Structure formats: C-alpha cells, structure tokens
Amino acid sequence: ASLVARGSRSRIARCLRPLSSYANATTDVLEPPPAQKIKVALCQLSVGADKQANLATARSAIDEAAGAGAHLVVLPEMWNCPYSNDSFPVYAEDLEGGDAPSAAMLAAAAAEHRVVLVGGSIPERSHGRLYNTCLVYGRDGRLLGKHRKVHLFDIDIAGKITFKESLTLSPGEGLTVVDTEVGRLGIGICYDIRFPELAMLYAARGCQLLVYPGAFNMTTGPVHWELLQRSRAVDGQLFVATCSPARGAEGYLAWGHSTAVGPFAEILGTTDEKPGIVYADMDFGQLAERRAGMPLRQQKRSDLYSLLDLTR
Numbered sequence: 627a628s629l630v631a632r633g634s635r636s637r638i639a640r641c642l643r644p645l646s647s648y649a650n651a652t653t654d655v656l657e658p659p660p661a662q663k664i665k666v667a668l669c670q671l672s673v674g675a676d677k678q679a680n681l682a683t684a685r686s687a688i689d690e691a692a693g694a695g696a697h698l699v700v701l702p703e704m705w706n707c708p709y710s711n712d713s714f715p716v717y718a719e720d721l722e723g724g725d726a727p728s729a730a731m732l733a734a735a736a737a738e739h740r741v742v743l744v745g746g747s748i749p750e751r752s753h754g755r756l757y758n759t760c761l762v763y764g765r766d767g768r769l770l771g772k773h774r775k776v777h778l779f780d781i782d783i784a785g786k787i788t789f790k791e792s793l794t795l796s797p798g799e800g801l802t803v804v805d806t807e808v809g810r811l812g813i814g815i816c817y818d819i820r821f822p823e824l825a826m827l828y829a830a831r832g833c834q835l836l837v838y839p840g841a842f843n844m845t846t847g848p849v850h851w852e853l854l855q856r857s858r859a860v861d862g863q864l865f866v867a868t869c870s871p872a873r874g875a876e877g878y879l880a881w882g883h884s885t886a887v888g889p890f891a892e893i894l895g896t897t898d899e900k901p902g903i904v905y906a907d908m909d910f911g912q913l914a915e916r917r918a919g920m921p922l923r924q925q926k927r928s929d930l931y932s933l934l935d936l937t938r
C-alpha cells in the first residue's frame with residue numbers, strides 16, 4: 627500500500643502484466659537516425675561549495691567548448707554541488723517551480739552557442755522528493771529530455787568506500803532516449819553504467835551514443851571506470867561518453883578521467899584527474915560499418931534468450 631501511495635501504481639500494474647505480453651518488446655530494433663560526424667566536448671569541472679562559482683565555472687567551460695567547435699557539450703554528474711548527501715537537499719532545484727538557476731544557465735548557454743548540451747546532473751527537488759537529474763537541451767535551448775538516475779549508488783566496500791544515495795535521493799522510473807540535432811542519445815548517470823541491460827535497450831532503440839555523467843571514486847575508478855565504458859561500447863556497438871568532476875582536495879574524491887569511446891572499444895579521448903576539456907570526434911557512420919563487420923545483432927540467439935523491455 628505504501629508503494630502505491632508513493633506513486634508507483636502504474637509500475638506495479640506493469641509488473642502484473644503476464645510476461646508473455648512482453649514477448650516482442652525488444653526484438654523490434656529501431657533504426658538510428660542518419661549518421662553524422664560530430665565533435666564532442668567533455669567538460670571535467672572543478673566543483674566546490676560555492677554554487678555561484680560552480681555555475682560560473684560550468685558556463686565558462688561551455689563557452690570554451692563551443693568556441694572550439696564542439697557540437698555536443700557534456701557536463702559532469704553533480705556539477706553544481708559537492709557530492710554528498712548533506713549537500714543534495716541544499717543545492718537542489720525545483721525545475722517546475724521557477725527558481726532553477728542551473729537549469730536556466732544551461733538553457734541559455736545551449737541557445738546562445740547553438741550546441742546540444744547534456745547538462746551533467748544536478749539535485750532536483752520535485753513533490754517533496756530529491757532526484758539525481760540530467761537535463762538535455764537542444765540547440766535552441768529547449769529542454770529535450772530529462773533523466774533521473776535509475777540505479778542509486780548504494781555501496782559498502784569494507785574499509786574503502788561506503789555511500790548510500792538512497793538516504794536522500796529517490797530513483798528515476800524511466801529510460802531516457804533523446805533525439806537531438808546531433809543524433810540519438812541514451813542517457814545514464816554514473817552507477818547506471820553498471821547495468822548492461824539499460825545500455826542494450828538503448829542500443830535496441832537506435833541510440834548512437836550513450837552519455838553517462840559520472841563521478842567514480844578512488845576505489846572503483848581505477849579498476850572499473852574505463853572497463854565499464856568500453857564494455858558498454860563493445861556490447862552495443864555504439865559510442866560511449868562519460869564526464870566526471872575533476873578531483874578536489876577534500877570530501878568525495880572523484881576519479882576524473884572523463885573519456886570518449888568508439889564502437890570498437892577504442893579510446894577516442896581521455897584525461898587525468900585535473901580540470902579540463904576532453905574533445906573527441908565521432909563519426910556515427912562507423913556504427914553501420916562495425917555492425918556489418920561483426921553482425922552481433924543478427925547472430926543473437928533470440929530463441930535461447932532475450933532482453934525484455936518492461937517500459938513498453
């Protein structure tokens with residue numbers, strides 16, 4: 627009953643559908659939009675306690691990236707606030723409530739520079755709950771998509787790192803595929819990258835590039851960050867981009883290493899832990915080439931296994 631009260635009625639109803647009714651849900655692979663060649667900028671930003679300063683830092687990075695000819699600009703996870711459960715409620719913005727300076731800055735910057743902007747993530751307040759939310763803007767500054775992190779970062783690795791986003795945040799309830807002027811994007815936030823089914827559903831829906839704003843840490847970053855990106859790219863035969871905050875001197879220490887990966891798992895651009903912008907050229911025409919050379923989609927044994935898209 628409490629679940630229903632929290633607004634999950636439709637989700638429960640969906641779960642009660644007989645499995646057989648999903649049978650064809652993921653076999654219909656959507657064709658991607660026409661292939662484009664784009665320049666992507668991943669802005670690895672310094673983030674501190676001063677929200678105004680964080681906004682100014684983000685704005686000047688977008689300006690710089692656009693000035694360098696980027697068509698798609700990406701910001702990090704939680705770029706307007708320190709990454710901590712104490713900070714999320716304090717820095718959160720109500721996107722429908724009219725007082726959302728971070729969102730306003732993103733919309734204005736996208737429109738002014740005529741770039742597609744994947745605005746990292748910020749804490750969002752909505753109807754008494756908090757979400758870790760990514761806003762995607764088109765070249766006219768219009769909001770094209772909103773992804774609320776669906777897999778919350780709740781881990782406890784003894785003696786290394788404990789974090790529990792669910793203490794303050796609620797999970798999103800949907801997948802986010804966004805058709806933009808630069809191509810079809812699938813959006814995930816940080817921990818979402820650990821779930822291959824999400825990425826494979828995005829691939830099935832014709833996404834050309836998966837974008838994950840993220841802030842891995844000093845324990846999982848060195849071992850998993852690049853591995854996960856290259857895995858998602860090679861499984862889905864598509865492009866992957868991640869964007870992290872730069873590493874600060876205290877508090878949550880982000881791994882950094884914002885990276886762009888091609889559909890053969892090749893690293894197209896990466897960096898260390900310091901602030902900076904990573905540029906990568908992506909030719910979405912390569913997707914057809916890679917998929918023709920290694921026709922994994924046709925070779926799948928759908929008679930033995932399949933991925934169910936429960937959102938359809």
Ligand SMILES: O=C(O)CCC(=O)C(=O)O
Nearest residue numbers: 779816817841842843846
């Ligand atoms: O998956 C990890 O190791 C890190 C994830 C994370 O930092 C996050 O989801 O914010």
